[in-house]
Amino acid sequence: MNLKPAQMRARLEKPDEATRLYLIHGPDESGAADLAALLHKSLGQAAERVDLDGAALKSNPGRLADEAASMSLFGDRRFIRVTGMGEESLEAVSLLLAAPRAGNPVVAIAPSLRKTGKIVKLVDAAANAVGCALYVPEGADAVRLASQIARDQGVRLGGGCAERLVAATGGDRAVMTREVEKLALYLDAAPERPADCGPEVLDAIGAVLDESAMGAAIEAVVGGDPVTAGAELAAIADDNLAIPTLRQLAKRLIALADMRREVEGGDSAAVVVKRHRVFWKEEAATIRALSRWNAAQLARAVERVRTAERAITAPGNAGAILAEVEGLAIARMGQRLG
Numbered sequence: 001m002n003l004k005p006a007q008m009r010a011r012l013e014k015p016d017e018a019t020r021l022y023l024i025h026g027p028d029e030s031g032a033a034d035l036a037a038l039l040h041k042s043l044g045q046a047a048e049r050v051d052l053d054g055a056a057l058k059s060n061p062g063r064l065a066d067e068a069a070s071m072s073l074f075g076d077r078r079f080i081r082v083t084g085m086g087e088e089s090l091e092a093v094s095l096l097l098a099a100p101r102a103g104n105p106v107v108a109i110a111p112s113l114r115k116t117g118k119i120v121k122l123v124d125a126a127a128n129a130v131g132c133a134l135y136v137p138e139g140a141d142a143v144r145l146a147s148q149i150a151r152d153q154g155v156r157l158g159g160g161c162a163e164r165l166v167a168a169t170g171g172d173r174a175v176m177t178r179e180v181e182k183l184a185l186y187l188d189a190a191p192e193r194p195a196d197c198g199p200e201v202l203d204a205i206g207a208v209l210d211e212s213a214m215g216a217a218i219e220a221v222v223g224g225d226p227v228t229a230g231a232e233l234a235a236i237a238d239d240n241l242a243i244p245t246l247r248q249l250a251k252r253l254i255a256l257a258d259m260r261r262e263v264e265g266g267d268s269a270a271v272v273v274k275r276h277r278v279f280w281k282e283e284a285a286t287i288r289a290l291s292r293w294n295a296a297q298l299a300r301a302v303e304r305v306r307t308a309e310r311a312i313t314a315p316g317n318a319g320a321i322l323a324e325v326e327g328l329a330i331a332r333m334g335q336r337l338g
Contacts, residue, residue: 001123001130005035008132012038012107020068020102021093021129023085025113025120027250028134029309030174032109035134039079039107047077050104054084061091068102078104084310085110090118097126111306136247142171149173150180150197154189159198170214170247214245218252221327222289224334233324242312242323249327250305257298260290292338301330 003011012022012035022039024032040047050067057064064080072078082089085108096106113120115133123131137145146162157165169175186205189195217232236245255276262272269290278286293301308326 001126003130003132005031005132005134008035008130009038011130012036013042015039015042015105018128019130020096020099020106021123021126022105022107023093023110023113023119023123023129023131024108024134025085025110025115025117025131026134027111028136028173029109029111030172031134031136032111034173035132036081036107036109039081039105043077043079043105047079048072050078050080052080052082054082054086054089054110057082057085057092058088061089062095064089064092064106065095065099065102068096068104068106069099070104080104080106082106082108082110084112084307085119086112087117087119090122093119093122093129097122097129102128111310112303136171137173138171142166145171145173146176146180149177150183151194152191153180153184154191154194155180155183155187156194156196158196161197161199161202164199164202168244170244170251172243172247175243214248217245217327218249219285221249221331222252222256222293222334223285224292224331224336224338226328226331226335229327229331230324233327236323243309245327246305246309246312246323249330250302250309253298253302253305256286256289256293257295257302259286260293260295260298263290264295292334297333297337301333304330 008022008024011019015022022036024035026032040049052064052067064082067080070078089108089110093108096102110119120131120133123129136142143162143166146165147157150157150162165176165179169179182205183197183201184190184195186201187195187197189197214236217229217236220226220229220232233245236242259269259272259276262275263269267275269287272290273283273286304326308322311322
């Protein structure tokens, strides 16, 4: 069954025994992580969580159904969280939904799955599973999200602060939440004692991230310039810009991949750039990138960025150094192609 985000939230807040799998797919991994956390909250913080990923299910498809049917050693409630699920987990999902019994619910975060993919179609048709597509909020939706996150912590954003936070974080709700937490601490704000936040507060604590720094790093990576990319990525690591930069880099690579497919279909790069209404100051760099990369290479680069982002948000990770390593690797790839 396919649900809207609000419907999925309601189901996770009150999980039922008939639902074996809660599939959250689409590029908004931060939003998916927030939704997945609701299942743990609903079952109680004492519930045992079993963590799996797509790679583990690819090598052992039957493990998902086995874990769903297993009892906790101490008799507590139990659930399974799968991260990084892709189409390689189709057999694992099929076995789970067809198993004689389950007992322990599964929540899966699958950022790479498309709504036309086999797993999504399988879940949509199943009576014992629900799915939901999440997309990174943009434009007015992202501004409303930033304002809501702030209100939840007692911070009233004014003077274009919501727009600045969205632009600086790439619409990543996890990063926006961390930045709002800084604002709330600085203002001594809370839901019961709200406080106003204007541009001077953002400037005072450095809560607004430097979008120009992200842009310079991204263009160096895409342009195959590892020397410049190294310096820009190091600065980003110091400023806690890793996740927003990876998000923006992924968007840039995906846009290039879409345009490159049109070039490979026979259109000239100049025509494609105009068709996609690329900002005139970026036209020359975009045309150079389209001549440097092909669609398959860009797709591989996107997957590397997504993998790095998932690694950074995992417990006990190496932090922003992961973004720097992957960014440099992609820049070197572009250098070889050029």
